[in-house]
Amino acid sequence: MAYSDKVVDHYNNPRNVGTLDKSASEVGTGLVGAPECGDVMRLQIRVNPETNVIEDAKFKTFGCGSAIASSSLATEWVKGKTIDEALAISNTDIVKELALPPVKIHCSVLAEDAIRAAIGDWKKKNSVAETTPVAVAAH
């Protein structure tokens, strides 16, 4: 199966690989996985408590090229966004941007899950009321 140029680019030059301090109050960590492929993905965000803007994002993914590219892209996209804006990112946006084939769509779902999990963790740490926006995304 051929990967799109964008997937190859993110795979060869992943953006924002790394770790943020998990115990810091302004950091949210999302750890998610798709057992079907044995993928595991960690995405972390650092949120400015004054503005709710995501100022930094890091990821580490063990999985296929599409999973790495999806999480790399996710960190690029959440940076500079507010928490609410980041929650609006849907897997279909990732699919479109990376031109993922149908069999790799679950990688984009995993990246969306990771963003949500990281934000959920940050909210919990900072006692922000949990709202559950319903994403209307297709596979």
Added chain:
Amino acid sequence: MSKQSYFEIFELPARLRIDTVALEKQFYALSRRLHPDRFAARPAAEQEAALAQSSQLNDAYRTLKDPVQRTQYLLALEGVEMEEQSRAATDAARAAGEQKKQIVPPELLEEVFELNMQLAEMRAAKEMGEDEPELRRDLMTAKDAFDAKMVEAQTELESQWEAWDSAADSGDDAGKARAKDAMVALLNRRSYLRNLVRDVNDALGL
């Protein structure tokens, strides 16, 4: 013709502990019955039907012979598509308007992530040209640990077969459901471990 399950093809109850020797014998007996030579003088439609049945028989045998595939197949009959779990969880969450629940327990994700990190470090050191006996020893230790975890998962899976089979025999639906959930969790764990084993073998050049 209604579609038979793989178990039905072999006239077996849907159980997980099966007599593989008997299965093989039965497979050869059924194969002979469907052999193309026996249909050479028959109309084309019958020949085609025998060929289709023969191909289904082969699929059934391959699936039931393999312990993991057999388990996955039975779970599919019970409505759990292992390959569709993430998607099913996403769909369920969206339908209910709730936050999606991860299908893998956080402890397993933590463990797998940590093991992958350690392995990645060792592989990075190897790529840097470090080829010290110490590094190789570390990788071998990791390999042994992963192999042991695989064996452990397999043993646990087999004990769930027993739980499933006896619950199925006695019509204990709650027991079946428990065994089913436990098998799904074990197969998921196994799928992560399999990748770790593959990666460590790769790093060792095995």
